Amino acid sequence: MTTAPELRSKRLQPGGFTLLAGVALLLTACASAPLPPTVALDAAESAIGNAELANAGRFASAELAEAREKLSRANSAASNDQMIAAKRLADESKLAAELALARTEAAKAVAINTELSRGFDALSEEMQRAGDQR
16 A cells, blocks of 8 residues: 555656646647648739739740749649748749849830930931921
């Protein structure tokens, strides 16, 4: 038969339960897979859509193709429960699409500037001819 002091020594100490629960929670948290990066995937899709609307395929086709390829790889990674890789690829896809959009806007600005410069030159020539005829 066991005595009362022996029973007390076999019981879990008050702080021991908290420690045990904390360790169990930590192990559970580490073992569970990260959630799918749906926000990052949606942001990448939106950025690609914006680039396509701006006609990036014409002005920055390489960057747009890279964005699409990385989004495809991000979706594949998410399907294979590789959530960290999926988020990284989705973020890279978004950046590539934003770069495509920026290059497209820059190319359009250069084209507009060139057109305005030609118009200015034509107007200057016309004004000079009109002045010479007086």
